[in-house]
Amino acid sequence: MELLNNLGLGFSVALAGTNILYCFIGVLLGTLIGVLPGIGPVATIAMLLPTTFVLPPVSALIMLAGIYYGAQYGGSTTAILVNLPGEVSSVVTCLDGYQMARQGKAGKALGVAALGSFFAGSVSTLLIAAFAPPLAEVALKFGPADYFSLMVLGLIAAVVLAHGSLIKAIAMIILGLLIGLVGTDVNSGVARFNFGLPELIDGIGIGPIAMGIFGFGEIIRNLEHTEKREIFTKNVSGLLPNWSDIKQCIPPVLRGTALGSFLGILPGGGAVLGAFSAYTLEKKIAKDPSRFGKGAIEGVAAPESANNAAAQTSFIPLLTLGIPSNPVMALMIGAMIIHGIQPGPQIMTAKPDLFWGMVASMWVGNLMLVILNLPLIGMWVKLLSLPYRLLYPAILIFCCIGVYSISNAWMDVLLAAACGFMGYVFYKLDCEPSPLLLGFVLGPMMEENLRRALLLSRGDPGVFMTRPISATLLVLALLLLILVMAPAIRKKREEAFVEED
Amino acid sequence: MKALIKNPRDFWAGIMFIVIGCLFAGVALASYKMGTAARMGPAYFPFVLGGLLALLGLVISLLSLSKKNAGPAVEKFHWAPNFWVLGSICLFGVTLKIFGALLSGVLLVLLSALGSSEFKLRDMLLLGIGLTIFCAAVFVWGLGLPIPLCPNIDALQQVKLCRI
Amino acid sequence: MKKPLFALAAAVLALAQLPALAQSWPARTVKIIVPFPAGGPTDVLTRYLAEKLSTQLGQPVVVENKPGAGGSIGADLVAKSAPDGYTLVMATASTHSIGPYLGKLPYDPVKDFTPVVWVGNATNVLVISNAIPANSVKELIDLARKDPGKLNYATSGIGTISHLTSELFASMAGVKLTHVPYKGTQQSIPDIASGQVAMLFDNIMTAQPNIKAGRVKAIAISSSARSPLVPELPTVSEAGLPGFQSVVWFGLLGPAGLPKPVVDRVNAEMNKTLALPDVKARFAQMGFDQAGGNPASFAQVMQRDAEKWSKVIKDAGVKPE
Known part of the structure; x- marks a missing residue:
């Protein structure tokens, strides 16, 4: 009953004239910067922060949050249409979404992504409303050993992303881990592999890597030969997902939402793992896993829902513990502080209108996004019929400005170009880049937590088995490993049989 | 050589992994403390990972010799x-601070377009100008991102439109 | 060898332009480089002040983040830019009093800069885990003495202010503590709440939520006077370590050879800004102490702090392993 009262209060705040307007401005801006490849929510929110000083705190935070989840929606559009992940979590959407677009099913992919995201957003908003404080305690239970084991589980899940050679996928993960180690080592303060460049002391950003390997690599590959170039099939089959598509997507969306909501609560890398593990789960339980990577609709629905659920629940550690789970959340803390609000559980009691208004606005914002995005799908799909010679210079200029704006460093633009070359080589050698990206993100966290766990246990590796969370995760990782290896071994045997025949 | 390698893509991928793995492991060993x-x-983590990568590369290469x-x-x-696309990106990065985004942007569009076989100067010039103005409007005038727009000449910096 | 020459040339150049510049400044956008990522306390505060300054100067004042390498990338950029008053840096103790003593930096914290105005100080609060049977600085020190090296302290990394503050604490108390670095102080909260890490010097503002929720105990603050934000907490100095003080200054600097009229103008406008009642209230809310004053007093503060931290760094042997 109390929840209903609170939500009532929230909606009365969120739906009040100016707030709903700021919510709309936020999601609209978010969609725009999400769709434009390169430019991300961090730069946008940072720039807009001063303009919110004059607004009442509730309106300001509603707008900034709107930019964040609006960008998530917009980001999946770019991932599906041009194979350009705006951030790590949409890498997974690229895998099957882009393939669907190539088969003329871009509209379906976009529709499923929007509907899945909306559902996930609604459920996780409710979760925040009902259980934020107890869920925050979950985040507090995770120590360094547990995070390490979570990363191990995540990396094994990354192997499943590949649909080619297993051993090459593992090599790509390790390569990603190594690239992730460039920069200052948290535990010793030593700058590693920076080759004397001060710009590399804080490591290589995800922007140049994702933009370079995926975006630039793909462009060069498309330019290779005029005749063979990637032209999307003109016969677009069904702009929007039909009922049978939707029915097919209900279970993946449910599973994705559950996984994403849970992992989003964990401040260290949880949200990143959400989309990846949702995809892995779908591929593992699918009747025909070989469809994945070739345009499986579940491969879009599940990670997109997980992604959005995690984006939403990552507000939980922020609102209740004051721990930011990603750079956007760090900015939100900054925004709260500048408005004289201390993030933390006392918000709920001290400023109930702010807390519940924000929660309710998230749902309102998600609804706006669906209404905004569904009609836009037709326009996006039309964009694909633009001649490629006009499309790719546009992608390039957005990417370049976006990469530059992350930390106003021209070095990042050059790094992205280098990564573009790497992406092209990977393509030539049949090495899939998505496991590399996951390794890149998880690598530093994995090493950091491993060493921290050993430091805290005074060098005793037993800590990974004696802590219940860590032990459970490691057992899960082992099970997953067996599950991953089994079909590969079976396949080898089958191939051997075929050859002997 | 050709006859020996049954799967050239795997073979060269393996070689790539060996080289990169050895590079990381070698640098780690030479420059940083190993610890226990x-x-x-x-050095510990990169050394172990680098070694593992080289080992995997070796396995991939060896397997590629099998029929x-x-x-x-x-x-x-x-x-x-590769040359036109990556070259134009690098040029953009290097000249942004000096020429400003308006000039560098048009340059980026023009040069990268040379990578396509259907290059038309007039079209690309128009596209370049249109895109840079759009970017300036959205990113600089709209969002206020600190991206230099005009060439770094004092007289131009005082022009209102060039202001960040 | 090249550097002094360069600085001299820059200074001569600046002098030549001086009369024209002083009258017309600011004729265009003034850029304040924040050498830290967007959203951090320094960034948020600078954006707030930039907004106020731009109305007073009649020209836009924009903030540009140039994060990296403990702030030294952004500081270096300003050190090497033209001393025309259009590029300033919001420097902190980390870029100018600590960084230069940790390793080689491409700039000299004194010779390559012109102090403009001291903006304020940030204070840290000492929080300890609920699992630690201590409720005061004295009890904590006694506990650490009983079992050298057993108590862990969290920091936001090697050579950061939270690290050096803890080192200063340990050396003044004569105890041995084990260092557990994190990427940011907030990341260590779960491990402090669970008792795996004993103590942390955290920013007074960001530490609030977990203190209020009772997940950690706050026992003292690091400044030399009590804070209006938490008046009930004693200073570390009162509570058992006389003379202990660790605050982080931050202020505006320009490149070496910044013309005096420009320095004076910015200094005056910033002092005016700091005196505004709403700015005062914001500072108090965010747990920052206001400073202000003339450029000379800022230079003194910088020098005093540099001496203090370089000694801590040398005594504790803090350097990347």
Whole structure:
């Protein structure tokens, strides 16, 4: 009953004239910067922060949050249409979404992504409303050993992303881990592999890597030969997902939402793992896993829902513990502080209108996004019929400005170009880049937590088995490993049989 | 050589992994402290990973010699699009601070367009100008991102439109 | 060898332009480089002040983040830019009093800069885990003495202010503590709440939520006077370590050879800004102490702090391993 009262209060705040307007401005801006490849929510929110000083705190935070989840929606559009992940979590959407677009099913992919995201957003908003404080305690239970084991589980899940050679996928993960180690080592303060460049002391950003390997690599590959170039099939089959598509997507969306909501609560890398593990789960339980990577609709629905659920629940550690789970959340803390609000559980009691208004606005914002995005799908799909010679210079200029704006460093633009070359080589050698990206993100966290766990246990590796969370995760990782290896071994045997025949 | 390698893509991928793995492991070993398994130094993790990568690369390369793993040849490497696309990106990065985004942006569009076989100067010039103005409007005038727009000449910096 | 020459040339150049510049400044956008990522306390505060300054100067004042390498990338950029008053840096103790003593930096914290105005100080609060049977600085020190090296302290990394503050604490108390670095102080909260890490010097503002929720105990603050934000907490100095003080200054600097009229103008406008009642209230809310004053007093503060931290760094042997 109390929840209903609170939500009532929230909606009365969120739906009040100016707030709903700021919510709309936020999601609209978010969609725009999400769709434009390169430019991300961090730069946008940072720039807009001063303009919110004059607004009442509730309106300001509603707008900034709107930019964040609006960008998530917009980001999946770019991932599906041009194979350009705006951030790590949409890498997974690229895998099957882009393939669907190539088969003329871009509209379906976009529709499923929007509907899945909306559902996930609604459920996780409710979760925040009902259980934020107890869920925050979950985040507090995770120590360094547990995070390490979570990363191990995540990396094994990354192997499943590949649909080619297993051993090459593992090599790509390790390569990603190594690239992730460039920069200052948290535990010793030593700058590693920076080759004397001060710009590399804080490591290589995800922007140049994702933009370079995926975006630039793909462009060069498309330019290779005029005749063979990637032209999307003109016969677009069904702009929007039909009922049978939707029915097919209900279970993946449910599973994705559950996984994403849970992992989003964990401040260290949880949200990143959400989309990846949702995809892995779908591929593992699918009747025909070989469809994945070739345009499986579940491969879009599940990670997109997980992604959005995690984006939403990552507000939980922020609102209740004051721990930011990603750079956007760090900015939100900054925004709260500048408005004289201390993030933390006392918000709920001290400023109930702010807390519940924000929660309710998230749902309102998600609804706006669906209404905004569904009609836009037709326009996006039309964009694909633009001649490629006009499309790719546009992608390039957005990417370049976006990469530059992350930390106003021209070095990042050059790094992205280098990564573009790497992406092209990977393509030539049949090495899939998505496991590399996951390794890149998880690598530093994995090493950091491993060493921290050993430091805290005074060098005793037993800590990974004696802590219940860590032990459970490691057992899960082992099970997953067996599950991953089994079909590969079976396949080898089958191939051997075929050859002997 | 050709007859020996049954799967050239795997073979060269393996070689790539060996080289990169050895590079990381070597640099780690030479420049940073190793530590022990219980108290790892900064070299420990990269050394182990680098070694593992080299080992995997070796396995991939060796497997590619087996008939069972036969695969297609490495497709032809096209230098032209690589040169134009990556070159124009690098040029953009280097000249942004000096020329400003308006000039560098048009340059980026024009030069990268040379990577396509259907290059038309007039179209690309129009596209370049249109795109840079759009970017300036959205990113600089709209969002206020601190991206230099005009060439770094004092007189131009005082023009209102050039202001961040 | 090249550097002094360069600085001299820059200074001569600046002098030549001086009369024209002083009258017309600011004729265009003034850029304040924040050498830290967007959203951090320094960034948020600078954006707030930039907004106020731009109305007073009649020209836009924009903030540009140039994060990296403990702030030294952004500081270096300003050190090497033209001393025309259009590029300033919001420097902190980390870029100018600590960084230069940790390793080689491409700039000299004194010779390559012109102090403009001291903006304020940030204070840290000492929080300890609920699992630690201590409720005061004295009890904490006694506990650490009983079992050298057993108590862990969290920091936001090697050579950061939270690290050096803890080192200063340990050396003044004569105890041995084990260092557990994190990427940011907030990341260590779960491990402090669970008792795996004993103590942390955290920013007074960001530490609030977990203190209020009772997940950690706050026992003292690091400044030399009590804070209006938490008046009930004693200073570390009162509570058992006389003379202990660790605050982080931050202020505006320009490149070496910044013309005096420009320095004076910015200094005056910033002092005016700091005196505004709403700015005062914001500072108090965010747990920052206001400073202000003339450029000379800022230079003194910088020098005093540099001496203090370089000694801590040398005594504790803090350097990347």
